Amino acid sequence: MPRRTDLHSILVIGSGPIIIGQACEFDYSGTQAIKTLREEGFRIILVNSNPATIMTDPELADATYVEPITTDFVTRIIEKERPDAILPTLGGQTGLNTAMALYEAGVLEKYNVELIGADYHVIHKAEDRDEFRTAMKSIGLRSAPSEIARTVAEAKQAQEIIGLPCVIRPAFTMGGSGGGIAYNQEEFDTICARGLQLSPVSEILVEKSLVGWKEFEMEVMRDCKDNCVIVCSIENLDPMGVHTGDSITVAPAQTLTDKEYQNMRNASFAIMREIGVETGGSNVQFAVNPADGELVVIEMNPRVSRSSALASKATGFPIAKFAAKLAVGYTLDEIQNDITEVTPACFEPVIDYVVTKMPRFAFEKFPQSDSTLGTQMKSVGETMAIGRTFEESFQKALRGLEVGRNGFSGKRRDFSPEELRQKISRPAPGRLFALYDAFLADYPVEEVARLSGIDPWFLVFLERLAHQDAQLEELTLADLTQERLQSLKSAGFSDHRLAQALDIPEKDFRAHRESVGVHPSFRLVDTCAAEFEACTPYLYSTYDGTQSEFPPVDTQKVIILGGGPNRIGQGIEFDYCCVHASMALREMGLDSIMVNSNPETVSTDFDISDRLYFEPLTHEDVLAICQRENPVGVIVQFGGQTPLNLAEGLRDAGVPILGTPVDAIDRAEDRGRFSEMLQVLNLRQPPNGLATNPEEAETIAERIGYPVLMRPSYVLGGRAMEIVYDAKDLARYMKEAVMASPERPVLIDRFLEDAVEVDVDCVCDGTEVIISAVMEHIEEAGIHSGDSTCTIPPMTLSDAIVDEIKEATCSMALELGVIGLMNVQFAVRGDVVYILEVNPRASRTVPYVAKATGIPWAKIATQVMAGKTLAELGVKAPKEMDHVAVKAPAFPFAKFPGARADLGPEMRSTGEVMGIAPSFGMAFAKASDAAGRQLPTQGKVFLTVKDSDKRAIVVVARSLVSMGFTLVATEGTYKLLKRHGLPAERVNKVHEGRPHVVDLIKNREVDLIINTPLGKVTRHDDGMIRSESYQANIPCLTTVSAATAALEGIEALRSDHADVNSLQNYFHVDLQAKEVPLHSHS
């Protein structure tokens, strides 16, 4: 059936900021779909508040709205654009929920907009727990016994029927948000209360626990002619009870007989048909009782998902692209398999390798929270590895995780039997290594299987790996014959691990390996297990055999190193840069080669680069690709810290690094050399010192004066950074937080209280520097730049200061010899400008700056790295903007109950949004709204400010009162307001007895918080206030400038001036005249 001709314009809903459970995968799927639909001639309108996405590049859609994804804003977009249809299945749960809300508000009917892909009733049937359960029953499939509850009382009744332990699942939430497993009454009450609160329809399902059952997923596609295919089956290594996003998963399913597999396949199709997904992809989750094979349906998602991104990368079958085609009327047989280019898409991919996905966690950022894994997703990223056997794939995934593990190797800890049993039984991030210990302690596979619920099939191989690993220590180089080495390498042992076991440098080990003739070979991901010839160079490495496919071609090529698994501090922003690098290189006629291990990303779409290597980002794996491809250069400055850490080793191995020299990176990161440079340039940094032990630290702190900012060297995302107020605090930090050593000293800076922080991005070609943007933080100083709200252009800085900042930036870029991007962080106190740090690489702010200025900075930087000058490229500094773009962070605190939600130098946000508007106030209001902290237009405002802000806050308070807000304040501010004749309630501070301010916030009795903190004592109270405000999603403003901004925003919201506008309109992009660069695939 050909494409529908009755549709002309389609609104695509993105998924908003990266949060746990909704990450890059929706940029990947959305980008694919938008490209596809535009190629089909549709006018595409996009709404997504996340500026760090490729999909929001103005070249991609016809009209790109970086606006909050709320019913209100999307309605305005619909009013303005009048799309014929909405495709809601690409934006994760956000996309579905927004579409549902628009339908329920009558907006779709009013503007005659059709939901394609999945309509209201389909979404409802799939997402509503009760309806879904009934639907499953009607087609003869079992689901876990369960009861629906809409109140705490109903939950109690449900529990009496279901019993404990049980699983609580809130309806219409994503990533299992708010759900959990309750083993006792207390847990049950807590989780139910949380779940009812987090479910947008206040509904939870109390379900019989199937903990310990085997868990499987099927990725299904269906077209309008009822043709159905399974794209991929996935088996979870972690059994039921651990959210699939937090589970190690393996594709394809390993332990199902054909009978069981076909039953599951039939059930998947039956579910697809019963729920009524007529076109597109869905994900169905099953549990299987290992004792008798009983099959139970867990849930289905009628949309693309994290798993569908994984399935696409695991098989080479681009689900989102095809889902988009199916949604506009095509059938599977009309779509070509992109990899073979001769066979149709109406088949089921088969693979001849094993894919392992491992989650990456960030519990170190939330130390007070429980690291036990459950039904609520907690991981922040994932890595995928491809190997010819499970062992090879598994060990590659472990090193791709970049958590300091170079494979399945342990420390052989001596746990007591009880400890070990407990560690095996409790699903938690480090459980794998407890398995290692258990196997070395000769626990039989049966017992480990019983304790962990992990299928013995996996354990048999893990047992073998553990023993092999332990025996490595007894080896000598002479033992490692060609045969022995080939066997170890094909079981996935890394050069790093083998060299470590032999106690020789990795370089020497590699020389030995190569001398005995053991080399990796490179194989294709081809969708068909070699049955047909593949035309797309999507490759992975293996030590199985010696035959490589797709030999390198003799062209000018550049390798781009990606960022690996998402983590806090390194995420989609860097993938955005890598994708731009690839597009820029291809436009310049160079071949781009992408190396990355993150299955969620756009960069690992085989369409993006000329070649894709899906490999871990370690020295060994990257070097092997460099040796094979012999590139003119490698780009290390776009993928965050991961490739930067590889730069020196690659350079030493003779690999040319493109752009900024490696030594410049060291000069910026090495404190001593950095200070020297600043002295030469006559620039100022806060007083600082370098301590290798606690005593030194104390001496330095005394010298430079408290408070001081402490941090380990070479860190990302402010890991273990802390502001310390006195000697006692300092001693604790040195003892608990870091292990200082001469190799890894602790950096101590004077903390500049009450300063304004400023971020600057620039691009430099070695002789000229162009400032992309100066960004002013709206939050107080001392909050990690990734966690700060900031604005382009700056709002309070004088021209003189801005000029000084720009000059300083230029002189540093030139002194360092930067070729490409650089980011500088400044602090401005009074009229004094301090340099906090310099990053000679792409920073997290690059995409935000690109969306704010309408200039593709990453692309320009790539062209510069490839040898162009800025003058040749005709790049000019951005003109003064007649709009304001505010960036705001999104936090995962709701996923980590118990964790303190205070902000500080350690980054804890997972994503960001942008608000763009003609005025600062409106831009700020939009950013707040998009980040889930909507500014109120009425209600109660809580105020507590430091003395120096008291004068300014009176003005703010007066405006609030005049707009009809009521005020509540703690003693000092209360008195102040009274004196100025402003009506206010008084509330206790935390230490003044209850009910106090935190009770007020917890009960959501306030709608806005203005809290400007100073000093250690108040910092504690303030910390609690902000912590609770983030948990309760109440906007909290920490500076007078933010409060003023919010006022402007509230005024704009009240007067209904919240206009929406597309980036194309802001930047006057004439799309008709422009070739879409992403389509330039040759």
Added chain:
Amino acid sequence: MRAAKLEAMAAPSPAILVLEDGTVFHGQSVGAPGERAFELVFNTALTGYQEILTDPSYRGQGVLMTYPQIGNYGVCLEDEESSRCWADALLMRQMSPIASNWRADMTLGEYLLQKNVLAMEGLDTRALTLKLREQGALRAVLSTTCFDEKLLQEKAQSHPSLEGKDLTGDVTCQEPYLWTEALADEPVSTEKTLSVVCMDFGIKRNILRCLVSAGFKLTVVPGNTSADDILSMNPDGVFLSNGPGDPSAVTGAHENVRKLADASVPIFGICLGHQIIAHVFGAKTFKMRFGHHGANHPVIEDSTGKIDIASHNHGFAVNPGSLSGTGLEMTHLNGNDGTIAGMKHEEKPIFSVQYHPEAAPGPHDSFHLFARFRAMMEEAEAKKKVFHGT
């Protein structure tokens, strides 16, 4: 979980695979000891190694599994597709040392030993698959006893090709028998029971189960049963099974089926049965380069455009150019390469498919063909009545 017996896991003994072109693959023997020559084909199915081993169509062939981890769920005796293993050898990247499935009766290694099947693991199966894709199915020798590569190559070269070979006599039943078992999870049709004679050229049990579930009373007869004997049983329809070897060589069957067709008996053929029908009406078959062996092929029905994902296992196919003038027309085509996947006769109640609607292993998408067989028989019956009535 069921672990292999210790002796099976003891120090691996070497095995060698030598192809007719002299290519050598070394690996470990994980099945029975010995030496065997065969035609080597690859199968891309991710599950179902046991059904594949016991499929009589693999008579004369060694099977290379492209998925690298085989044997994971062991062997469930109830999943056997016939009473023995027919494939001459099983080649794998890695065989699971354990059987991880609640239904498993033994590990794959134990089964291979018990059934006296040669098997090898540890070879680079993808490299070998690429070779077979480029050069087509090759003759090969797998040995655990002789490691003289030259000698083994000569043996491979002197091994007779499958072309022109009738192997149905090896695999068919010796005596007619009745079959009553239906599919476990499919309800048996409650309509009037019709009688069907199955000509066994190497039939799989799941075909029989599918037929019973469609409401047929089955008599399975040896492949060389004469048309007269079959007609004397007065069946409502005749089913022609799959089987090994070259369809052009099964000349006795051609003769018998022609007589059945002349008698206007409704006929449904699968795989070899499909190819036999082609020959009966004068069409030709040819040997494909490496054939279709997998569970993921799209089959597109011409009249509806509807797609079934189907299990395939064949090395010969009907020549599309030879159909004209035979009275046969193509009904289904293989979406991957456009080969004929199904035919019917323009006038007679005869249809056939090249693939395996009974699956086992593979998708159940085409189970509906058994009901179509029934519908065709009912229609023929009705016509006959009309004819006799006037």
